[in-house]
Amino acid sequence: MVEYTQIQGTALVSSRIALGTWAIGGWMWGGTDEKGSIRTIHAALAKGNTVAGKASSSPAKWELTGRMAESNAIPRVKTF
DSSP states (O other), rough: OOOEETTTTTSEEEEOOOETTTTTTTGGGTTTOOHHHHHHHHHHHTTTOOOOEOOSSSSSHHHHHHHHHHHSSOOOOOOO
């Protein structure tokens, strides 16, 4: 069961646990299985996760998540 919390001072409600996407970083982190990465993101969303962390600024990660957001495969509310 996913727990949620309201972000103080906003109307945003967030899952308490984020999906860490550090490994979805391309060649610099040992390579990326794009289909596996997409399945992972979809599984996290299906379980109720609403937050994904992006520890690195890997171009591969930005391209993948950008394509998914543009295709409405993932919701895009706010990027910090």
